Amino acid sequence: MILPPLTACGTPRRYTDPAQGPDWFTMHDLAYTLFRTAIGTCGIAWGARGVVAVQLPEANESATLARLLRMHSGAGSRHPAFDIQRIVDDIVALLAGEPRDLLHARLDLTQVPPFHQSVYAIVRNIAPGRTRSYGEVAALCGDRHAARAVGQAMARNPCPIIVPCHRVLAAGGKSGGFSANGGVTTKLRLLAIEGARPASLAAEAGNFSLAF
Numbered sequence: 001m002i003l004p005p006l007t008a009c010g011t012p013r014r015y016t017d018p019a020q021g022p023d024w025f026t027m028h029d030l031a032y033t034l035f036r037t038a039i040g041t042c043g044i045a046w047g048a049r050g051v052v053a054v055q056l057p058e059a060n061e062s063a064t065l066a067r068l069l070r071m072h073s074g075a076g077s078r079h080p081a082f083d084i085q086r087i088v089d090d091i092v093a094l095l096a097g098e099p100r101d102l103l104h105a106r107l108d109l110t111q112v113p114p115f116h117q118s119v120y121a122i123v124r125n126i127a128p129g130r131t132r133s134y135g136e137v138a139a140l141c142g143d144r145h146a147a148r149a150v151g152q153a154m155a156r157n158p159c160p161i162i163v164p165c166h167r168v169l170a171a172g173g174k175s176g177g178f179s180a181n182g183g184v185t186t187k188l189r190l191l192a193i194e195g196a197r198p199a200s201l202a203a204e205a206g207n208f209s210l211a212f
Contacts, residue, residue, distance in 0.1 A: 031078035035088050037095040043068040045075050046084050050106035054159045056180040091161050097193050099128045105162045119153040126167045128194040155179045166190040
């Protein structure tokens with residue numbers, strides 16, 4: 001597989017065509033780019049309405065791209081516009097241990113069930129270094145008995161990091177699941193990068209290797 005060139009963070013390019021104007025990116029077009037982070041190569045896919053997917057690192061760049069395109073096979077490799085580049089830069093900084101606020105990132109969740117959208121809106125407000133339980137998120141959604149449904153929404157999260165599902169834990173401060181490559185090990189590493197290490201997580205981390 002021939003991989004597209006990785007984004008050079010810090011040198012954003014506007015995605016426009018002078019012959020067609022700034023709105024030629026139609027509502028049905030999707031684009032993607034890969035970018036390097038402290039934990040490996042990530043990917044992001046977006047359209048005119050916003051970001052549709054963030055892909056955390058797989059075993060290698062080819063696998064990361066393949067998984068990103070599995071759900072967005074029609075996306076083409078493009079240089080990100082300023083707003084997407086800002087998101088990429090903030091993800092890179094966050095994964096390097098710098099606290100960053102990604103609430104500015106515009107998401108396209110039109111294909112996401114309404115309850116999941118509500119969950120993601122709440123989870124996006126969990127700051128780096130902080131956590132909430134599935135039950136707490138469920139209560140904030142208006143149904144304290146919906147912890148299992150919250151967990152299902154986290155497992156189907158199309159935009160990890162922007163929607164920081166790694167900051168949502170099981171009862172008692174236990175890690176709970178994580179659907180990205182590496183599973184709970186990756187979740188614990190992300191929390192460690194952000195400085196969120198409750199005693200229960202620290203004890204749990206002793207059973208895992210946090211190295212990729």
